[in-house]
Amino acid sequence: MRRSIATVSLSGTLRQKLEAVAAAGFDGVELFEPDFTHFPGMAGALGRMAADLGLTIDLFQPFRDFEAMPPGLFARSLDRAERKFDLMQAMGAPLMLCCSNTSPLSVDEPELAAEQLHALAERAARRGLRVGFEALAWGRHTARYGQAWDIVRRADHPALGLILDSFHTLSLRDDPAAIADIPGDKIFFLQMADAPLLSMDVLQWARHHRVFPGQGDFDVVGFYEQVLLAGYSGPLSLEIFNDMFRETPNRRTAVDAMRSLLYLESQVRQRLATRAAAARPDARAADVLQVRELAEPPAAPEFAGVAFIEFAADEATAPGLGMQLRQLGFRRAGRHRSKAASLYRQGDIAVIVNAEPASFARSRFELHGPSVCALGLRTPQPQAAQDRAVALRSQRHRSPLGPGEVEVPAIVSPGGNLMHFVDERLGPDGLFAADFVPDEDDDTAPDAGLRRVDHIALGLSLEQYDTWTLFTRAVLGLSLAESQELADPFGLVRSRAAADVARSLRLVLNASLSSRTLTARTVGRRGDGGVHHIAFASDDIFDSVARLRAQGVAFLPISPNYYDDLPTRFDIEPALLARMREAGVLFDRSADGDFLHIYTRAAADEGLFYEVVQRIDFYDGYGAANSAARMAAQAQAQT
Ligand SMILES: O=C(O)c1ccc(O)c(O)c1
């Protein structure tokens, strides 16, 4: 399996792009011609540079506005092609991408298009080169792969084949099923791109909003499956035009790119295995040439809740964090055997405050101040979870172990915090029993009835939003809800939830479109991928709130207008409404159940805040409808 990527997909100079692509383990690139036009060297030098990095130049693109032209223009286009063939030969690129004509001068005559492409292929063949024809979704007369294939078939030249691009097919909601009937050796190249479902002009959509497979909403797996069933055995390439990727540091983009391909391959591999094993086995599936070359990471782990949340602190800030936790009803349950770390417990929740000098936590503290630096996720398959993450290009993390301490497989999540995979078989206390010496406080505050972590919300920069989408989906195997845009008084916040099937692990990804929202400021202080707020579940939110208020916890004040509005939206018992109004509790309802929740005020210097939630019946959301109430209250609480 050769993996490739178009140079247009990354930021940087051409040299930097190639270096990033090579470092991420790609075999080749599609050279986007404008990258070459501004390259300070000749084609031969570029070819040598790529070769020195261990990369091939698999394709030269795009050659535009060629087929179905009136004769005068056609002759000129052939001359233009010869100049490009010169370059391709000098740089060692064997294949030219010719995209379907968008010129108003082109004519709707497939026979003419075929004839002219035949002539182009003949010129290419004389030099040992090949041409691939790709239907652009906005091509003047050829927009669908079926039309492009019809022209390629009519042209009938061995040096002319089809180029497929998932974006063009899926954006037009065209059915990829007929791809499987195209002879695999006539498909010369495959470009994969995903995209969010948007209703907009297809050219704008294609040039600005493509994302890597697994980051969008298209059925890219179904598309790739059809291409493999056709018998295609060429490179699997990414071609992503995306405004954000043009500015994101290219090393990060290249890792996301590789992760997306490996994830795509693993999903297709499973589909093909299912077809081959079906009651009436699919002979073509069994014959797919590349199936053994498709990536096969260990299966995504199951989760069984959040085992712990770890704060980074130092000697000066650890006591303050401890006080805050006590106020929230946690008791100090132990001190670490070998590190300057304390354990706080309430219900099933465990919070570690780590002030160990010269540790990973301290390095995060130095960057971001007191903040969450690691999450422990409980799973029956901790080693497989880590192995999958590493197979999908996450970094393994090893912490120094003291005597008798339990080794917990860990990885670095995007943005640099840690994720530990804690063996479920250790039980709720097992990990802590080994690592922490029991040490109950004397001055413990009363338990506030917080039972478990309901969800953890992360603050992300916009450029990390797609990275986290792919990370949660591919590495953690979570499923994602739709993105929503929430109104902070100082700008919009894009938000989507990721959760496991059992709903034992819920992460909320928040990215601000503005630089002035609370989310944006959290990212500035806490770093990209930092924890923005933590929601704890209570079985009786009113009781928990009363206890917390008695401990001096301050909650966000909610406008009386909110409570006047609620009964116009929902049929709520007056007694419940009165209780909510009095307690400052917010309300949401879906077809599955109700949701009661409340937010603490952000500690003045921290940014981080807490939420208490109560899910009734099978409510599965996060009260997004109340986020505007929350953000307005936060803005007002700060003035
Ligand atoms: O947007 C374009 O022009 C363009 C060019 C080449 C491609 O392969 C493609 O999918 C789009």
Ligand SMILES: [Mg+2]
């Ligand atoms: Mg394309």
